[in-house]
Amino acid sequence: MADPCPDSEPTPRTLLRRLLDTADPRTPRRPHRTGAGAQKTLLETPSPRRLRSQTKTTTRQWSYGAKSIGRLAHVQTSGHLEKQTPRTLLKNILLTAPESSILMPESVVRPAPAPQVVQSSRRKSSQGSLELQLPELEPPTTLAPGLLAPGRKKQRLRLSVFQQEVDQGLLVSHEPRGNADASSLTSSLNLTFATPLQPQSVRRPGLARKPPTRRTVDVGVFLQDLRDTDLAPPNIVLEDTQPFSQPLVGCSPSVHHSLPCPSQTEAEDARRTACHRTWSSGPGLQNNSPGKPGQFLTGTAEEVDAFALGFPTTSSSVPVEDGVQILQDGVGEEAENRIEDDALSVSDVKEATGVQEHTRAEEPEGHTEVTEAERSEADLSVEDEEPEGSSGIKDTSGRTASPELTSSIPEFLQTKQLHQFLEPALLPSATVLSSEPQLAKPPRPRTTGPRPRQDPYKAGLSHYAKLFSFYAKMPMEKKALEMVEKCLDKYFQHLCDDLEVFAAHAGRKTVKPEDLELLMRRQGLVTNQVSLHVLVERHLPLEYRQLLIPCAFSGNSVFPAQ
Amino acid sequence: MAFLTTVPQRKRVKWKAPRSFLKRVFKRRKPHLRLEKSGDLLVHLNCLLFVPGLAEESRTNTCENKCGIINKEHILTAAKAILKKSRG
Numbered sequence: 315m316a317d318p319c320p321d322s323e324p325t326p327r328t329l330l331r332r333l334l335d336t337a338d339p340r341t342p343r344r345p346h347r348t349g350a351g352a353q354k355t356l357l358e359t360p361s362p363r364r365l366r367s368q369t370k371t372t373t374r375q376w377s378y379g380a381k382s383i384g385r386l387a388h389v390q391t392s393g394h395l396e397k398q399t400p401r402t403l404l405k406n407i408l409l410t411a412p413e414s415s416i417l418m419p420e421s422v423v424r425p426a427p428a429p430q431v432v433q434s435s436r437r438k439s440s441q442g443s444l445e446l447q448l449p450e451l452e453p454p455t456t457l458a459p460g461l462l463a464p465g466r467k468k469q470r471l472r473l474s475v476f477q478q479e480v481d482q483g484l485l486v487s488h489e490p491r492g493n494a495d496a497s498s499l500t501s502s503l504n505l506t507f508a509t510p511l512q513p514q515s516v517r518r519p520g521l522a523r524k525p526p527t528r529r530t531v532d533v534g535v536f537l538q539d540l541r542d543t544d545l546a547p548p549n550i551v552l553e554d555t556q557p558f559s560q561p562l563v564g565c566s567p568s569v570h571h572s573l574p575c576p577s578q579t580e581a582e583d584a585r586r587t588a589c590h591r592t593w594s595s596g597p598g599l600q601n602n603s604p605g606k607p608g609q610f611l612t613g614t615a616e617e618v619d620a621f622a623l624g625f626p627t628t629s630s631s632v633p634v635e636d637g638v639q640i641l642q643d644g645v646g647e648e649a650e651n652r653i654e655d656d657a658l659s660v661s662d663v664k665e666a667t668g669v670q671e672h673t674r675a676e677e678p679e680g681h682t683e684v685t686e687a688e689r690s691e692a693d694l695s696v697e698d699e700e701p702e703g704s705s706g707i708k709d710t711s712g713r714t715a716s717p718e719l720t721s722s723i724p725e726f727l728q729t730k731q732l733h734q735f736l737e738p739a740l741l742p743s744a745t746v747l748s749s750e751p752q753l754a755k756p757p758r759p760r761t762t763g764p765r766p767r768q769d770p771y772k773a774g775l776s777h778y779a780k781l782f783s784f785y786a787k788m789p790m791e792k793k794a795l796e797m798v799e800k801c802l803d804k805y806f807q808h809l810c811d812d813l814e815v816f817a818a819h820a821g822r823k824t825v826k827p828e829d830l831e832l833l834m835r836r837q838g839l840v841t842n843q844v845s846l847h848v849l850v851e852r853h854l855p856l857e858y859r860q861l862l863i864p865c866a867f868s869g870n871s872v873f874p875a876q
Numbered sequence: 877m878a879f880l881t882t883v884p885q886r887k888r889v890k891w892k893a894p895r896s897f898l899k900r901v902f903k904r905r906k907p908h909l910r911l912e913k914s915g916d917l918l919v920h921l922n923c924l925l926f927v928p929g930l931a932e933e934s935r936t937n938t939c940e941n942k943c944g945i946i947n948k949e950h951i952l953t954a955a956k957a958i959l960k961k962s963r964g
Contacts, residue, residue, distance in 0.1 A: 774897030778927055785931035788938060790946040797948045798930070801955040805926060808963060809919065810905040817909060824910040825902075830918035837962045839925050846918075853924050855889050858917050874914070 327408055334401055334408075775799040809833070827862075893920035930958045 779798045783790055816829040834840040839849065850862050864872050898916040902909070933954035938946045 770897060771901070774894045774901070777894050777897070778923055781924070781927050782931050785928040786935055786946055787931075788935060788946050789944065791948065793948045794934075794946050794951050797951045797955070801930065801951065801959065802923075802927075804955075804959060805923075805962070806901055807905065808959065809922065810902055812963075813902075814906050814909055823908070824912055825915055826912050827915055827918055830915060830922070834918075834922060834925075837922075839922075849921060849925070850918075853921055854893075854917065855891060857889050858893060858920075861914050862917055 330404055330408055334405060772799065775802050778802050812836075893917055895920070926958070926962060929962075930954055933958055 776795075776799065779795050779802070782798045783795065812833050813825045813829050816832050817823065817825045820826075820829070831840060831846045834846065834849070840846050847863050850859055854862070861874060864874055864876055866872050893916070895916050898919050899911060902911050902916070902919070930951075934946055934951045937950035937954050938944075941947075941950065943950070
C-alpha cells in the first residue's frame with residue numbers, strides 16, 4: 315500500500331494497518347490469501363482515504379463500517395474459522411469498527427478483538443504458524459490503548475467519557491453533547507448521535523418562541539392620514555403602480571359635492587330632461603375646472619370681463635339679448651336657424667336664444683374647459699340673481715353646455731347659461747322631456763344621446779389613459795393625458811373602420827374574431843412566429859383567456875364552442 | 877358544465893377590460909355592425925398592445941428633449957408615428 319502519510323496522530327488503526335501491510339502473511343493456506351488479499355485491498359482502498367481525511371466527518375467511516383459489516387458478516391458466515399487468520403480478523407475489525415463506535419466502543423471493540431484473539435489463540439494452537447503473528451499483533455493491540463491516549467486525546471476523552479456515562483446509565487443523547495467541545499469531528503459525531511433523538515426545540519425549553527407582537531391599530535391616526543391624502547390633489551399625474559385601478563367614474567359625484575348650490579337649482583329643474591345630458595358631462599368637465607380655472611380664466615379674461623360688466627348690471631333679458639346677438643354673430647347662420655326653431659318650441663324666448671348658441675356651441679368641441687371655467691364662475695355668481703326656476707336650468711345647461719359649448723363663445727356667462735340650458739333640452743327630443751324626469755336620478759335629467767357618449771366615454775378612455783401613464787413611467791401633464799385620450803379616440807376610429815372593411819370583405823355584418831386577427835396581423839402584432847393565442851396568453855388575464863382560446867373539457871366538450 | 881364559471885381562489889380580475897365601454901364605442905360608431913361575443917376582448921387586447929407602444933414612443937421623445945415630464949407635444953409626435961404604424 316502506499317505509504318500512509320504519517321498523520322500527526324498515529325492511531326491504533328493506522329498502526330495495525332501498517333503492521334498488516336508490512337508483515338508477511340505467513341499462512342500456509344495460500345489460496346486463502348487471495349481472500350485476505352481481497353480484504354486487504356478492500357481495507358487499503360478505504361484506508362488511504364481515511365488517513366487523509368481523518369479530520370472529515372466520520373460518516374464515511376460509518377458507511378464503510380456499514381458496508382464492511384455486511385461484508386464481514388458475509389465473510390464470517392461464509393468464512394469458516396479455518397479461513398480466518400488473526401490478520402484477517404484484525405482487518406475485519408479495522409473495517410467494521412469505526413474510529414469511535416456508536417454506543418459502547420470500548421466494550422465492543424475490546425470484546426471483539428478479545429474473542430477474535432481468543433479464537434485466534436485457539437487457531438493458533440491449531441496452526442502453529444500463526445504463533446509468530448500473534449505476538450506481533452498483540453503488542454500493537456496492547457500498545458494501542460496506550461498510544462491512543464497521546465494521539466487522539468479528543469477521541470480518547472470522548473470514549474472514556476462516553477463509557478463513564480454509559481456506565482452511569484445516562485442517556486446517549488447527552489453524551490455527544492458532553493463530549494463535543496470544539497472539534498468538528500465531535501460536532502459531526504454529535505450530529506449523528508442527535509439525529510435519532512428528539513428535535514432540539516423540545517429538548518431546550520428555554521428556546522421559547524416569542525409571542526407575536528401585535529400593534530393595535532390607531533384608528534385616529536389612520537383616519538387622519540386618510541384625510542391628509544385626500545386634501546392633496548396632485549397637479550401632475552404620476553404613474554400608477556397598478557395599471558388598472560377602478561375607472562374614474564366617480565368624478566361626477568365628486569363634483570356634485572363641490573357645487574352644492576347648482577345642484578339645488580337643478581333639483582328644481584325636473585322638466586329639463588335635456589339638461590341631464592349636459593349635466594353629466596358638465597360635472598365631469600367641471601372636474602377639470604377647479605384644477606385649471608386659472609389657466610382658462612387668464613385665457614378668456616377679456617371675454618369674461620366683457621360679460622362680467624354686463625352681468626352685474628342686470629340679469630334681465632336685455633343683456634341676454636345683446637349677448638345673444640353677439641353670439642349669433644360669432645356663431646353663424648346655422649345657429650340662427652336652429653335658434654329660431656328652438657325658440658318656437660321653447661316657452662322662454664331667452665332660453666331659446668340661449669339654446670341657439672348652445673347648439674352652435676355644441677358642434678365645435680375642445681374649449682370645454684374654458685367655458686366650464688366661465689360657467690363655474692357664472693354659476694356661483696349668478697345663483698342669487700336668477701329669479702326663475704330657469705336658474706336651475708341655467709346651471710345644468712351651463713354645465714351640460716360645457717362639453718358642447720365652444721370656447722369660441724366664451725360669452726356664455728350666467729345669463730347665457732339660461733339659454734344654453736335649453737339647447738340640450740331641445741336637441742335630444744322634446745318628447746323625451748316628459749319621460750326623462752322619471753328616470754333614475756332626479757337631480758340629473760337624462761338624455762340618451764350625447765351624455766353616454768361623453769361621460770362614460772371619457773371614463774373608458776381614462777381607463778386606458780391610466781394604463782398609458784403606467785407604462786410611461788414618467789410624470790405627465792394633465793394636458794398630455796387629454797392628448798392621450800384624443801389619440802385613443804382616433805385609434806378607436808381607425809379600428810372600427812378597419813373592422814367594418816374586413817367584415818364587409820367577408821360578406822358579413824358581424825365583426826368576428828377572425829376580423830380582429832386579420833387586423834392585428836396587418837398591424838404587425840400577429841406574425842407567423844407569434845400567433846394570436848400567444849398574445850392572448852401573454853397579455854390577458856386567465857378569465858378572458860378562457861373565453862377566447864378554445865379549451866377541451868371533460869365530457870367531450872370544448873369551450874368556447876367552435 | 878363545459879367551462880369554469882369562476883376561477884378558484886380568484887374572484888376579482890386585476891385588470892378588467894371595459895367590455896361594455898368597448899361595445900358601446902363600437903355600436904356608436906358603426907351602428908349597422910355587430911360585434912361578436914369575445915370580439916371586444918380582442919379589441920381590448922389590441923389596445924393593450926397599442927398603449928404601451930405609444931407610451932414608449934412618447935417617453936423616447938421626452939427623453940430626447942431632456943424633459944422630466946411628458947408634454948403634449950411629445951405625445952403628439954409619438955401618436956403620429958404610432959397611429960400611422962398601426963393603421964393596418
